[in-house]
Amino acid sequence: MKDGFVKAACASIHVTLGNVKENAKQILSYIDQAHKEDVQVLVFSELSLSGYSIEDLFFAKRVLNECETQVEQIAKATKDHDMLIVLGLPFAYHNDLYNVALVMQRGTILGMVPKINIPNYHEFYEGRHFASGQGMDETVTYAKQTFPFADDLIFQDEAHPWIRIGCEICEDVWVPNTPSISLCEMGATLIVNPSASNHLTSKADYRRALIASTSARLICGYVYCNAGSGESSTDVVFSGHSMIYENGVKLKESDLFDEHLITAILDLSKMESERLEMTTYPNDSYAHYIPFRFDEHNLTLDRYYDPHPFVPSKMADRYARCEEVFSIQTHGLMQRLQAIHAKTVVVGISGGLDSTLALLVCVRAFDALGIDRKNIIAITMPGFGTTTRTKNNADLLMEELHVTRKEVNITEAVRIHFKDIEHDEHVHDVTYENCQARERTQILMDVANQAGGIVIGTGDLSEVALGWSTYNGDHMSMYAVNVSVPKTLVRYLVDYVSSTYDGVLKDTLQDILHTPVSPELLPADDNKITQKTEDIVGPYELHDFFLYHHARFHYEPVKLYRIAKVAYGDEYDDATIKKWLLKFYRRFFTQQFKRSCIPDGPKVGSVALSPRGDLRMPSDANVDLWLEALEK
Template sequence: MKLIKVGGAVLNQIPLDWDHNKNNIVNSIKEAKNQGVSVLCLPELCITGYGCEDAFYSPGILQTAKEMLLEILPHTKGIATSIGLPVLFQNRIFNAAGLLVDGKILGFVGKQHLPGDGIHYEPRWFTPWQENTKGEIKIGKETYPIGDIVFQLDDIKVGFEICEDAWVSSRPGSRLHKLGVDLVLNPSASHFAFDKLEVRKRFVLEGSRTFGCSYIYANLSGNEAGRAIYDGGTLIASSGVLQAVGERLTFDDYKLTTAVIDVDNNRLNQAQSSTHYKFADLTGICFKIPFEFPTILPEPYKNKDKQWEKSPFIKEEEFARSVSLGLFDYMRKSRSRGFVISLSGGADSSAIASLCYLMIKFGVESLGLEKFKAKLAYFKELSDCNSVEELAKKIITTAYQPTENSGEVTRNAASKLAEAINSDHYEFNVNEIFQNYKQIISNGLGRELTWATDDIALQNIQARVRAPSVWMMANIKGALLVSTSNRSEAAVGYATMDGDTSGGLSPIAGIDKAFLREWLKWFEKEGIDGNMKLPALKAVNEQQPTAELRPQDSHQTDEDDLMPYEVLDAIEEAAIRDKKVPVECYNLLKTVFPDYSREQLKKWTIKFFQLWCRNQWKRERYAPSFHLDDKNLDPKTWCRFPILSGGFTRELKTLEKYDN
C-alpha cells in the first residue's frame, strides 16, 4: 500500500487583514506538519479573504497578495500546501490556487467556473480560466506556470477543482481523471445555507468515486465580510468513501481535519473503471518536483458506523449555531463592545436576544472561557468575567420601551427573558416623548391627531421614538445596535423605517416569521441536546405577534394587519424566489390552503404584490443581514428589484377577474 496523510484546514479570515490571514495560514500549516500531513488544502482566496468586493480591482491589493505569498512560502518546507489568491495575468484578474511544495512555488491553477447568482458576484472581478490553456506568471524574481495544469509530487499527481468548478456538470475533474490524477484539491468559499452540507458531500463523494481518486474539500469558516457565514466542514473522501468530516460552525481561527488515503487502492479503482480509456498526453501540463512522502501506517477506518452520513445538526440547531457564529464574528471584527436590543417582549427581539446569549454559550463551549475573552481582548470590560452569565451582563444590553399602548404581557415576557439570559436590562418609558411629538404636530396642523384619521402616523411615531434611546445606549457602551425586523415583514414593508429597522446589523432579516416562532418554541422546550434551552420563552410563545402600537382595546395583531404568516411566506416563496406571477401564486395557494376561501386567498395575493412593490425602498435601507437560505430579500446581494415599478398592475387585474 502507498499511504499518505492529507489534510484540509478551514480558516476564519478577514478581507484585507493581511497579518491576521497570514497568521491563520501559517498556524494551520504548522499544525498540519506537526500531525504528519504531507498535502494540505486551504480555502479559496485565503490570502486576501474571499469578500474583498471591488478592492480586487486594486493593483496594490494584487501586489500585496503576491508579497504575502512569498512571506508564507518558507513555512511550507516539508509539506505541499495549496493557497488561494487573486492574480493578474494578461491584464485579467483570475481567482487562482497556488501549490507551494517544500518551500518552493510549483505553479498556479485558475478557477474555470465563476458563480454569478444570488450572493455570488465573481464574474464582476474575475475572468474564468479557459480549459486546456496555460501560461506563465512572475512572482518576485521567478516565473511559474499558470493554467489548467496538473502537478506531480514524486509519483503522486495532484489536480484542482476550485469551489464552483465542482458544482457544474462539466467539472474539471473529468479531465483530471483522464490524466490519472491521484488527488483532487478543492479550495472553497462556500457560504452556509440550510441543508447545504449534504449537497457538498454528494459532489465530493461522487467526484472521488467517478474519478477514482482521493478528494479534499476545504472551506472558509465564520462571518468573513459581514453578510455570508461560512460553516467550515472539511470533507475528505477516497473512491466514493467518506474518510473524514471536519467540525462545522466552530469559533476557532483555524481547524485542521486529516485522513490517511491509500493511493494504490485509488489507482486500482481507476484501472477497473477505465476499460475504454484513451491515453492523455501529460506533456506541457504536468509539472514535477521531487517530494519525499513519509512512511505512514494505516489508520482505523473512521467511518465504519456511518456517523457522517447526515448532518449532526437539525435545522433549528443549524440556525442557532450559524447566527451565533455570525454575531460573534461581526461583533469582534467590527470591534463592537456587545449588542443593544430593543426588547419588546415579542418574537423577533426575543429571538435575537436568545441568539446573542447562545453566541456566548457556544463560544465558550467551543473555545473555552479564556480563549473566548482573548478573541475579544479589545473589550477590556470582559477581563474579569468568570462565567457565561457574567459575560452576558457585559455583552448583552436590553431595553423595554413602553408607551400607553403597551401591556403587562409584553413587559412580563421581556423582563423574564432578560433575567434568564442575564442581560443588562432597562425600562425606558417613551410615552411622554410620543405625546410630545403628537402635540407638536397637532399644534402645527391646528387639529388633534386621532386614530380614525392618522392611524399609520400614530403607530409609526411610537416605533420611532424608541430608536434614539437605544442608539444612545449603543453609543455609550460602544456596542452594536441590532435591528429586529424579520424577512416576512421586509417582504411587505410591515416595519417602521428608523424605528424597529434601526441598527447596524439585522441578523434575522433573512428568516421568515413562521420559522422564528417555531424556533422559539423549540428553544423553550427542547433546545440543544435537550438541556441547553430557555423555559423563560414561554411568556413570549404564548402571545400572538403584535406591533402593540394601537390602543389595547383594538386587540391589534400582525396577522390581522397582514394575513396569516404561513400564507404570506408561501406567497413570498412563490413570487420572489420562484418568480411566479400573481395568478400562478393564487393557484398554488388554492392547493396548499384549501381551508381558506378562494376570495380570501385572492385578496391576500393581491395585497402581497401591492405591498411588495411599494416597499422596495425600505428593503434598500435595511441594515446588513445574514444569508441562511435561498429566500433572502437583500437587494444588494441577493434579490434585486426596482424601487419604482409598474407594480404588477396588469397581472393583478388579470387575477381580479380570474375564477369569476
C-alpha cells in the first residue's frame, strides 16, 4: 500500500462446467498462489464458481445450493487472507436469478454486485436465465452472512482511502453507458470486471481497445478477468483473454487459450491525483461505500518505469513523435510570424543542441511560409569559452542551411563591461558568466530591432525547470520555440532532422549531437570544453525523469525517489539519485521567478511550465517540505 500502489491479479481457472466443488477447489488453489505473491485484489472470471456455459443448469437447485456451500467453505479457508477476492456465481433472490460478483476479504463477505446489462443476442442467451440488477439495493443473507446486494457498491480501504473498488460484469463494459462511469464519478479508482467473453477473430484487438479506452477515459485502474477454455462448449470457444490497465496503459495481458494468474502493480494514488487536476471530472458523492481494511504492504515494485519518459523507446514511435513535435514547433512559429507580420528572425547559434534545433525550426517555418532563408539572421558570438569545435560547427550549420550569417565576437565588449562595473576578469564567478550571456542577448535584440524582426529563444524545458539560464540574458526572447521540449528529447529531434539531410550538413548535425552540453562561459583548456553542464546540475536524463513525474503526477518526494531507483536500476546508485533529486527540488522551487516571466512558446507535450497555462506557482514558494521528506 505504501506510496499508493496496489497489487492486483486475474485468475482464469479451467472451469469444469457444473462441477461447483471442483471449481471451488481450483479457486482456492489460485487464492493460495496469489497469497504467496502478495496479491491484494484477486479477480476471478464471470460465474467462475458454477461455469458460465451451463445454460439451464443455472436453474438447478443442486448447482445453486452447492454454490452457497462452497462460498461458505471459501470464506472459512481465507479468513486469514488479507486480499480482496472477487468471485462470479449465480444467485437466486426472491423470484429472479442474478449473475453476480461476490466480494470477500478475510472470510467476510463485504457485498454482492449484480450484472446490469444482460445480453440476449447472437451467441449470448443470458436473458433466458438472468434478470438485470439495475437499481438493486437490498441487504441479503447468504452462506450464513448478511451483507449489501446493490449495483453501486464501492469497496473502500479505511487505512488507504485512495483504494476504492467498483465492479461491473462482462457486458456492462460493452454498453454505451457503462456502470463504471457512475462508479468512477462516485470515487472508484479501480474497476474490476469478472467476464466471460468468447473468442472470435479480431475480438481480442477490440477488447484491448475497449479496456484501454475505458480506463483512460475514466482515469482508473481496470482489472479484466476473462473466462478460459474450460467454458468452450457447443458453438463457442473461450480464450481466457485477461488484462490489467492503468489510465489507458497496459500493465499486463495474459496469453490466449491458457489458464493463468497474471499480476500487476497499479498506482491508484496517481489516478486520484490526475482527477484532482482535471476540473471537468464529474463528482457524484452518492454511493454505497463498503469499508474494509488492508494490512500495510510494502510491495516490491516490479512494474516498468521508462527512464526517458519524454522519449518513446521504439524507433518507429520515436520518429513519429519527433516529427509531431517538430511540426508543433514549426507551426507555432509560423503563426507568430504571420500574426505580427514579421518576415525576419534573429537566432544566436552556439554550435550546441538547443540553438541548432531552434535554427532548424526557423528554416522549416520559413520554407513553409515561402520566405527566403536569408531573412533568418543567425549570429555566432564567440567569447572566452568558445572552442574551435563548436565555432566550426556553428559556421558549417549556418553555411549549409543558407541563412544570413553574422559573427560578433563579444570578448572586448564584455571586458569593457567588466571595467565599467569594476569586475576582475580573472574571477570566474556568476557575474563573469552572466555578463557574457547578457551581452549576447543584447546583440540579438538590437540586431532584431535593426532588421525589423524577432529574437527566437533557444532554451529548452529542462533548463526552464532548473532555472539554468541568465535572467534577462538567454532567459529572454520574443518567441521561444524549444521552451516545452525537454533536453532528452532535443537530442532525438536533432538526430531525427539530421536523417532528412545528407553530406556536410548531416555530418555537422551528428557532430553537434556528440558535443558535450555546455554554455561555454568559462575559458577553454587547450581548446577543449571545461564547463560541462551535467557536471554542475546533474544528468539531464535524471532531471527530466524527476520533472515528468513531479509536474505530471505531483508525487511525494519519497515516491519519486523510489520509482527513480526502479527506473534506473544499477545505472545510478541510491546516493546519486538522492543527491540530484534534492538538487532538482531546490532549483525547481527557487527558480520559479524566472519562469514567471518567460516568453511565449509552443506547448508540445503534457508537461510544460508556462505561467500562463501550466504552472501557477508563487515565486516565493518554500521547498522545505519536499527536502525534509526526502531527507527522512
